Amino acid sequence: MSPLYEGLPAVIYSGLWVLKVFRKLEKNFPNSIKMAILLTDSPPAFLIKIDKGDFDIEILENIKDSNDLENIECDTYLALPTEILYKGADGIRKGIETKEVKIKNFDAITILAKLTGVG
Amino acid sequence: MVDKMSALERILTVLDGKIPDRVPGFCLGGDFDFIEKFMNSPYALTDEDISQLDKDKVSYGPPFMHAIIAKFSPPEILPGGLDAKIDLCWLTTGMGLPIKLETLNDYVIHNGGYFKVVVRDEGIPHWWYAGPALLKKENIEEYWSRANDLRPSQDEVRNFARGRKNMLKKYDIVVSQGQPGPFENCIFGIGHANFARLARKDPSFLQQHIEFQWETMEEPMMKMIMKTNPEVVMCGDDYGFNDGLQLPPKDWRKFIKPILAEYVKYAHDGGAKFIVHSCGAIGEIFPDFVEIGIDGVESLKPKNNDLKMYREKYPEITLVGTIDDSEMLKYESPEFVRNSVKQSIETLGKKGGFIPGPTNFLLDQPAENIVACYKAIQEFGNY
Numbered sequence: 001m002s003p004l005y006e007g008l009p010a011v012i013y014s015g016l017w018v019l020k021v022f023r024k025l026e027k028n029f030p031n032s033i034k035m036a037i038l039l040t041d042s043p044p045a046f047l048i049k050i051d052k053g054d055f056d057i058e059i060l061e062n063i064k065d066s067n068d069l070e071n072i073e074c075d076t077y078l079a080l081p082t083e084i085l086y087k088g089a090d091g092i093r094k095g096i097e098t099k100e101v102k103i104k105n106f107d108a109i110t111i112l113a114k115l116t117g118v119g
Numbered sequence: 120m121v122d123k124m125s126a127l128e129r130i131l132t133v134l135d136g137k138i139p140d141r142v143p144g145f146c147l148g149g150d151f152d153f154i155e156k157f158m159n160s161p162y163a164l165t166d167e168d169i170s171q172l173d174k175d176k177v178s179y180g181p182p183f184m185h186a187i188i189a190k191f192s193p194p195e196i197l198p199g200g201l202d203a204k205i206d207l208c209w210l211t212t213g214m215g216l217p218i219k220l221e222t223l224n225d226y227v228i229h230n231g232g233y234f235k236v237v238v239r240d241e242g243i244p245h246w247w248y249a250g251p252a253l254l255k256k257e258n259i260e261e262y263w264s265r266a267n268d269l270r271p272s273q274d275e276v277r278n279f280a281r282g283r284k285n286m287l288k289k290y291d292i293v294v295s296q297g298q299p300g301p302f303e304n305c306i307f308g309i310g311h312a313n314f315a316r317l318a319r320k321d322p323s324f325l326q327q328h329i330e331f332q333w334e335t336m337e338e339p340m341m342k343m344i345m346k347t348n349p350e351v352v353m354c355g356d357d358y359g360f361n362d363g364l365q366l367p368p369k370d371w372r373k374f375i376k377p378i379l380a381e382y383v384k385y386a387h388d389g390g391a392k393f394i395v396h397s398c399g400a401i402g403e404i405f406p407d408f409v410e411i412g413i414d415g416v417e418s419l420k421p422k423n424n425d426l427k428m429y430r431e432k433y434p435e436i437t438l439v440g441t442i443d444d445s446e447m448l449k450y451e452s453p454e455f456v457r458n459s460v461k462q463s464i465e466t467l468g469k470k471g472g473f474i475p476g477p478t479n480f481l482l483d484q485p486a487e488n489i490v491a492c493y494k495a496i497q498e499f500g501n502y
Contacts, residue, residue: 003237004237004238004240005237005238007236010237010238010244013238014151014236014244017242018154018179021155021158022186023169024179082219083219086216086218086219086226088216
């Protein structure tokens with residue numbers, strides 16, 4: 001049996017799952033959101049879709065380069081190496097300054113922090 | 120039934136070797152599977168519960184699931200509570216973000232092991248340790264060179280302390296504060312085979328590794344935890360398989376016991392009680408637990424441990440857990456669970472020294488059985 005998701009998509013899914021099970025997803029995300037994330041050293045990208053208290057994660061098999069993210073219909077995206085992801089929000093902000101992180105709409109950082117910090 | 124003691128008085132009385140007003144209940148926590156089952160059961164948190172739990176800033180996430188533990192409260196604490204009070208639960212640190220080791224070209228967690236997050240076909244997430252990464256000396260030496268990246272964060276401990284104090288104040292539940300123990304930190308990083316080989320062929324290298332983890336991660340974490348004044352400290356350190364220890368007792372005494380004794384000393388010096396969580400058959404080292412002053416031992420699956428003998432021979436140690444979670448709580452009926460808990464209290468809890476609860480994190484047991492377990496502790500636990 002192969003898992004549905006592994007790695008970062010699974011971590012994000014876990015955060016969304018906890019929020020949904022405890023009926024907190026809509027409260028935390030009242031507006032629908034489409035956010036793409038690409039770990040540049042571990043492609044492909046994936047798309048997080050949150051709408052009306054439900055969610056879905058779609059693996060974007062063809063999106064392997066940060067330039068390809070321009071072609072995705074989404075509200076926000078983030079492309080970064082794993083090493084910077086593991087440095088947290090401050091590391092991501094520094095990565096944006098040094099151009100190691102590509103971002104569309106700074107909401108991406110808040111959304112990521114919300115989903116990885118579910119406790 | 121009106122309790123005569125607070126949960127804290129009850130737990131400290133038991134761990135002091137005295138008899139409290141009634142037998143307290145314990146829950147280690149629960150995984151995603153249990154949360155799924157519980158939230159689809161008649162006992163699920165209601166919108167009113169969630170509203171109060173949110174107001175009280177209770178955490179929801181696995182594996183500690185304090186919100187679900189709070190649901191077992193009596194109605195005077197949580198109006199929708201199940202009136203099957205849990206007195207003691209757990210919160211242990213994870214020790215920071217993964218680090219990349221060049222000799223592996225991969226990321227490892229603080230102890231040098233791999234950690235995996237997957238979502239299974241049916242849509243339920245699962246997080247677990249996935250194996251040791253530090254299989255060669257060069258990996259271990261590179262890990263040592265990353266000491267600065269492995270030091271624990273005071274922020275995490277402060278956040279945990281806030282959650283702990285909140286649970287006690289708002290829900291009368293004692294949260295034991297913890298961190299991983301020295302054996303798990305070592306074995307999760309280097310693996311059992313390496314441990315056995317180094318213990319035999321290069322004991323000074325193994326000693327160096329264990330001391331590195333103590334000085335870099337474990338001792339600083341103990342200092343940070345004790346700064347937050349916990350009432351009870353519990354460290355997770357599985358020493359047993361189903362039929363015996365994972366390592367020869369002489370190796371446990373040589374490499375692990377001295378560090379575990381330091382954990383106990385830090386807790387006691389800070390005025391806290393100390394419980395060790397250890398799965399498996401661990402009877403061989405019970406006399407050592409007494410010697411280093413451990414107050415309670417948790418897990419104690421009855422199939423693997425002679426609990427009656429522990430109770431008689433080691434009255435200094437409180438038995439925590441002991442309610443079989445992998446077979447009885449999973450497969451039997453609520454009535455069977457009720458009778459089994461009654462029997463356990465009669466056998467092990469007559470003179471105090473007993474804090475029953477499921478032996479490990481709840482996984483896929485029916486919610487009815489877990490409720491039956493805590494209801495039975497209330498029903499049969501009066502002294």
